[in-house]
Amino acid sequence: MKQWLETRQVLARLAEWQAAGVPCALATVIRVQGSAYRHEGAKLVVAASGEHVGNVSGGCLEADVREVALRVIRSGIAERREYCGSIDEIQAWDLGVGCEGVVELFIEPVHDAREAERAMLAAERAHVVETDLLSGVRRVYPLDARGEQSSGSDASTLRGDRFFDVLEPPPRLLVVSAGDDAVHLARLASSVGFRVVVADRRPGLLTRERFPLPIHLVEADAAQLAERIVLDADAFAVVMTHNFADDTDYLRALLRTPARYLGVLGPRQRTARILGILRNEGPVEHERVFGPVGLDIGTDGAEQVALSVVAEMLAVRSGRRPQSLRERQAPIHAAEPTPSASSSAPRS
Incomplete structure (x- = not known):
């Protein structure tokens, strides 16, 4: 990322x-x-x-x-x-x-x-950037253009005297709100590599002073969300408008997307009420909903909440159960096995 x-x-x-x-x-x-x-x-x-x-x-x-x-x-x-x-x-x-x-x-x-x-x-x-380390000659081609010249891997790797630099776009993060606390989340998430989109129905808050590039800004209410922002199965989203009706409408729209992580800011009982409304309308995939959003690190203020949320998203992306590295027995950078059903228990 x-x-x-x-x-x-x-x-x-x-x-x-x-x-x-x-x-x-x-x-x-x-x-x-x-x-x-x-x-x-x-x-x-x-x-x-x-x-x-x-x-x-x-x-x-x-x-x-x-x-x-x-x-x-x-x-x-x-x-x-x-x-x-x-x-x-x-x-x-x-x-x-x-x-x-x-x-x-x-x-x-x-x-x-x-x-x-x-x-x-x-x-x-x-895409892949293939470099011949002897001649310095480079080739650039889409990652899906497989062939005998391809690295055959989704990770950058050295093969003989050729280096295959594999670059894939990082996950998209949709921050639903352009409020003051969303500024901290959007900026921090962007700095660690997420492709951040901020959506709000209030255009006055969607400014470059608040959300500098490369953060993408979209004016959209819940009804417009799907047509203006495409979220795939690797995407993340956090709903944090501080408005109960808006949060309900936005979460309803997001549950129709394949996004893997749907965070909801606010108390547990508030999220439960939102989900209760949505359950009356049809099935709800609880395993995708993270509410209250963020890791339990004892936060105070929007900056620390942003840190908590970004840390949780990174853990979900890497398939790790959050813990102190002091307790981890495997090497820090070792790949994590695919999480079991019990490791992705509902958060609502």
Whole structure:
């Protein structure tokens, strides 16, 4: 999810530097062995001035990577660099790598604005950037254009001397309300990578001062929601208008979509009343409704509520039951098994 957002930011700055004639180099994580702080596809673009955008580690590798990037800019020759050959996880973390193995980067001089890649990102289309690490030649094609040249994987991966950078649009989050507390939720969710849409029937609240780009703004009441916003089975939505009738109408509309997560802000009894009304109209899929919305972390104020909600959405997306990492026995970044029915119990 972060990879999509970061790639957009990195390529946008790269294009600005190319337009201004500023020499630059791009560093990309192409291989990770062990538990990684950053994964394959993480990027850092460096200008000849030393200015940079992006991130390829926990922060401690960046200084060395920038030095390599400046050398690449001067020489015009791409380099591959390995970091953290130790099996000591503590030492690896202290180096800012966060793994107990190897992190390999490809640092290449850049001579174009990567227009094909930026077009795919702008169109929010899943795609693959295949780079021949020997020649530097790149191909960009849709993720569904499978063939012998494809990585055959939905994750960025290194195969021989070719790196397949797989980019898929992150989940869409619909925030139903442009009120003051929604500002905090929309901004935080956008910063962690969700593609955020804010919908409200009050146009006066839908302003760029409150919701900066890339947050998308839509004026819509409940009746207009389906025709103006498309939510797929990976989408999230949070209803938080503070108006009982509006929340009921919006939730009714959202239950007709395939969105996987429908959060409802407010007390448990209030959500129960809304669901009682909707049950009288037909079946309600309770497992999709998270009300009261958010994790139980003891919140005070809109900022902390936003943190609680975003944390819950990330846990749902990754299929994890929220707990302190101190209690987790598996590696932090290990994939979670598919949650059982009991792990997705109704929240209403």
